[in-house]
Amino acid sequence: MKIAIVGGGLQGVEVAYLSKKAGFKVMVLDKTPDPPAKGLANEFVQFDICQINPASDILDKVDLVLPALENDAALAALERWQKNTVTPLCFDFDAYRISSSKLKSNDLFSKLAIPKPLDWPQCGFPVVVKPSTGSGSQGVRIICSQDEWDKLFEPGYPKDKSAKESWVVEEYITGPSYSLEIIASQGRYETLPLTELFMDEDHDCKRIIAPVEIEPELIRCFEQSAKTIARHMKLDGIMDFEVILHEGEMKMLEIDARFPSQTPMAVYASTGMNMVKILADLALNQQPDLVFPPGKPEPANTNKPRHVMVEHIFVGPRGIGVKGENMMKSCGPLHLETDFFGADEAVTSFIPGVDKWVATLIIKADTHKETRQKHEQILDGLACRFNLPLLPDNLDGDTTFESHNRPIPKCQGK
Numbered sequence: 001m002k003i004a005i006v007g008g009g010l011q012g013v014e015v016a017y018l019s020k021k022a023g024f025k026v027m028v029l030d031k032t033p034d035p036p037a038k039g040l041a042n043e044f045v046q047f048d049i050c051q052i053n054p055a056s057d058i059l060d061k062v063d064l065v066l067p068a069l070e071n072d073a074a075l076a077a078l079e080r081w082q083k084n085t086v087t088p089l090c091f092d093f094d095a096y097r098i099s100s101s102k103l104k105s106n107d108l109f110s111k112l113a114i115p116k117p118l119d120w121p122q123c124g125f126p127v128v129v130k131p132s133t134g135s136g137s138q139g140v141r142i143i144c145s146q147d148e149w150d151k152l153f154e155p156g157y158p159k160d161k162s163a164k165e166s167w168v169v170e171e172y173i174t175g176p177s178y179s180l181e182i183i184a185s186q187g188r189y190e191t192l193p194l195t196e197l198f199m200d201e202d203h204d205c206k207r208i209i210a211p212v213e214i215e216p217e218l219i220r221c222f223e224q225s226a227k228t229i230a231r232h233m234k235l236d237g238i239m240d241f242e243v244i245l246h247e248g249e250m251k252m253l254e255i256d257a258r259f260p261s262q263t264p265m266a267v268y269a270s271t272g273m274n275m276v277k278i279l280a281d282l283a284l285n286q287q288p289d290l291v292f293p294p295g296k297p298e299p300a301n302t303n304k305p306r307h308v309m310v311e312h313i314f315v316g317p318r319g320i321g322v323k324g325e326n327m328m329k330s331c332g333p334l335h336l337e338t339d340f341f342g343a344d345e346a347v348t349s350f351i352p353g354v355d356k357w358v359a360t361l362i363i364k365a366d367t368h369k370e371t372r373q374k375h376e377q378i379l380d381g382l383a384c385r386f387n388l389p390l391l392p393d394n395l396d397g398d399t400t401f402e403s404h405n406r407p408i409p410k411c412q413g414k
Contacts, residue, residue: 002027003280004062006049006078007069008035010328013347014261015068016040017336018268018276027062029055037068039333040347052077056085064280065089068259070100088283092237095257099239102168102254103132109252112232114225116170116252117244123171125149132166140203142172173246177253178212179263181275182226184235185282191223193271193305195263197242204324208262208310210270213368214245222250229255238279262310262325262360269308269344269362307371309363313379316356320382321391331358341385342378 001024005015008030016037019026028041031048038044049055050073059065065087067078075093082089098104109116120127125146131139143149177197183190194214198207212219226241229252233239240260243250264275280286312325328334331349340346340359348359361378365371383390 001025001064001280001284002062003276004029004059004065005037005041006065006067006074007071008032008037008041008044009069010036010261010325011068011070011259012037013040013328013334014264015066015259015276017347018264018274020336021268022274022277022280024276024280027058029058034332036329036332036334039335049074050077052081056081060085060087062087064283066259066276066279067091070258090237090259090279090283092235092239092257095233095235095237095239098233099255099257101132102130103166105255106168106170108229108232112228114229114252115249117173117246118171120169120171126172127169128172129167129169132168173244173251175244175246176214177242177244178214178222178250179208179240179242179260180222180226181260181263181267182230182235182239182241183275183278183282184230184237184239189227189230189235191226192273192275193267194219194222195266197263200322200324202324202326204326205262206312206322206324208266208308209368209371210266210308211305218245218250225250225252233257238275265360265362266308266310269310269364270305306364307366307368309361309371309375311361311363311375312358313361313382314356314358315350315382315386315388319389319391320379320386322393325360328358328360331356334358334360341382342374 003019003024004027005012005019006029008028012028012030013036016026016028017040020040026041027043027045028037029045029047029049031046033046045058047055047058059081067075075096078089078091079093098108106116106119126142126144129141129143141152143152177199178194179197180194181192183192193210194212196209196212197205200206222243230239235257237257238259239255239257240263241255242253244253268274311322312328313320313322314327334347334349337346337348337350338344340348340361343361344364345362346359348357350357350359363371363374363378365374379390
């Protein structure tokens with residue numbers, strides 16, 4: 001089967017990785033010449049999808065189209081094309097129009113009585129201020145006092161006059177962050193396993209862990225809130241939900257009705273559930289009901305999920321560090337490696353001889369403890385191999401990891 005992935009950014013990397021795992025032939029389309037997903041494609045087409053009429057000659061020859069971008073003009077062009085083709089397109093445009101606006105999403109949470117951070121001015125400082133549109137950590141700021149607010153902001157808008165859209169201002173809460181996906185089809189709403197998220201100093205996700213170890217009742221509450229939202233939106237496709245566990249309650253932060261990045265890779269490594277394969281089966285009517293594949297991990301022949309860590313690292317002249325996902329865009333096309341310096345797999349820009357590269361490490365073991373130990377051994381091994389220090393890692397209160405703020409480890413034979 002041939003899948004066309006529209007968008008070669010980090011979402012495109014995720015879709016391409018899982019498509020290859022499903023045995024699909026992968027075509028990536030992007031308007032830039034060297035996007036990150038290019039190195040994972042069987043075929044790459046440099047093309048601006050907004051020019052949809054010429055693109056029809058390309059897209060009409062594949063079995064499935066999956067958008068992996070958040071550009072409004074590009075999505076509008078694909079929505080127009082969808083009305084005149086028989087090629088399945090995996091995207092819920094109506095749900096996306098709600099989830100792509102944090103203001104609309106927050107209004108929906110309030111309407112459905114979904115627990116969420118308090119809105120300003122019902123809350124006090126600190127507050128988080130973020131643009132209504134856009135994903136990830138772009139534009140997020142934490143304001144801790146009235147003085148800081150007065151210096152940085154006018155009512156409702158930043159003093160940066162180039163910012164033209166509304167901003168969301170709400171209570172800044174702390175606690176562990178969790179994510180889950182729902183896949184919906186024909187009125188069925190199925191949740192996938194939770195993952196735990198860890199952020200860098202710029203509020204960008206740098207590490208994902210699965211499975212999570214929290215009370216089953218908290219998981220049920222999260223799943224129920226997510227299903228309530230998905231049903232109200234009449235979701236047809238995939239949606240990602242993110243919460244913070246604050247003072248014993250799962251509080252909804254964001255929803256995104258598009259294919260996510262990072263967490264599907266972690267779920268696949270832990271359970272064998274491939275979200276791209278599930279969406280493809282549903283779109284091609286190969287399974288009339290939403291029946292997930294058995295939750296068996298790879299490669300062990302057991303129903304128990306593997307413990308998995310997915311982590312983004314950079315290696316450069318000043319050292320080795322852990323950083324949020326956005327830095328994975330910095331080194332050109334990425335490719336897949338197995339047994340990568342001790343990691344089971346890595347999506348990376350590494351080429352022997354380069355002095356600057358990035359990698360998303362996929363680390364598997366039978367327990368969280370073994371995963372952490374393997375993780376430390378990998379980083380120590382990289383430090384020895386490249387004679388570089390391990391840079392400080394702000395671990396967000398995660399006491400299961402040791403700080404990386406240490407010099408080059410003592411290496412065997414040195």
